[in-house]
Amino acid sequence: MSISVRTGRKRAVGAALAAVLLAGGAAGCGSEKGDKADKAGQDMSPAAAVKKAADKTEDLTSFTFRMKGTVPGDGRVQADASMSTEPLAMQMKMSAPDQGPEKMELRYVDGGIYLGGGKEAAKEMDGKSWIKFDAKAMEKAGGKSAATSASSQAENNPADQSTLLTGSKDLKKVGSESVGGVETTHYAGTVTLDQMRKLVEDEDAATKKRREKSIKQYEDMGVDKLEMDLWVDGEDHTKQFRARGKGDKGRLDMTITFLDYNKPVNVEAPPKSQVMDLSKEMKGLQD
Template sequence: MSISVRTGRKRAAAAVLAAALLAGGAVGCGSEKSDEAGEDISPAAAVKKAADKTEDLTSFTFRMKGTVPEDGRVRADAAMSTKPLAMSMKMTAPDQGPEKVEMRFVGGAVYLGGGKEAAKEMDGKSWIKFDAKTMGKGGGKSAGGSVSSQAENNPADQSTLLTGSKDLKKVGSETVGGVETTRYTGTVTLDRMRELGKNEDAAAKKRHAKSIKQYEDMGIEKLTMDLWVDGEDHTKQFRARGKGDKGPLDMTITFLDYNKPVHVEAPPKNLVMDIAKEMKGLQS
């Protein structure tokens, strides 16, 4: 398989993964709903309450559509498990090429599959394997390490970033995918995100820092976020928009299910090209 084809397929996957992490699995906002005492709670309190629910998420499925800086349009259907950590995603990135790409993250490795078209260029092998441990050695930023690093993030962590919004407000009621929801909108800057991160525990700081890094890499300093929240304080749909130095971010994620079993398996070994081994062969 040529280096250009490998790079294009890796970039397509990275674009969708980055979007998942950036616009990710917010578990939402319940502004102006009633608490147990029957009293309305503020938008900020509702966002905090819903953000706390992310701790209960062990898996989720979602659909995403939009654009990301530099890589353009992306579409994907995905399922993710947090315990154990695994993800399966089928994606297209029309501005990077017509190929459909499947990504699987399992056992600490990322597998990218292009089906029969990829097999024609890789001596019958239809999957490329990126191993973070081996690809990260030797200094520099490896393609495999970059994709794996993105896959290892939990997109649900993104919901905590909205707690930093100072202008959160209710827009109104809307139906999304047959579900009655309430829509909310707000803006938040990276400076505000960094400020809030100072008060978190070590594990939360690490997750928070990874989320912020994604925006920094795109040159985005301010985000506009919209959430469509169902009656159980779960986000049914989430949209994130921002202007980066490499182009605009505008990604919408629609959640399909929560806490249902997600099983991800590595592709058969005879169909996999291991990039780490290929690179080692080239060096020798």
């Protein structure tokens, strides 16, 4: 496989993984059971309602979601994914149209990140349709790649960014809306990174560390102020989350819609005969 092909494929997966970072730290999950918004919840203050939705996802162990939007510097991204936090595993089918027409599949299992490109990839890799990144090995080698970022971010609790929204000074209830056939209450507000940092000051050490990772995602993109929208269903779960902001390399506009949660997520590594391990080669490109 040529250097140009590898680099192009790496940029495409980098765009998708950048979106995963947002999803991994996003906001809980919505339940299809929430057909009607809770009347009592509608009477809460916006800050109390958003905090309640965040609190209910603290014990989240798995979720299925769909995301679509634009990442600064990488362009459009869309994906469907399932993730488990115990044990840590993820499976995602994705595309990054501005990086190329290829559709890819990403799997994170047993510390390895696998990227599959199907038959087209096999034509370029001696019949192998998957490439593997060893995130831990690359991190030890001093790499700061999309692979190591995804490994780190996947450990974050998905409630963290919805909690950051409670730092907004202009948080408001927009109204009732249907999202994927589920009735929800829509909240919106703006929040700066300084407000986010202040919000986590009094948290315990473990929670503070997780939430600071979420904040750093935006710092890395050059985003210092966010417009956030949150759609909460009748069971006080977040059904949908949207984050918008201006970064150093363009606009961030990502919407994550949650389809299910706390259901079994089984991710298997591809057969070894179909895998090309590119950890060393990718490190060379990175250097």
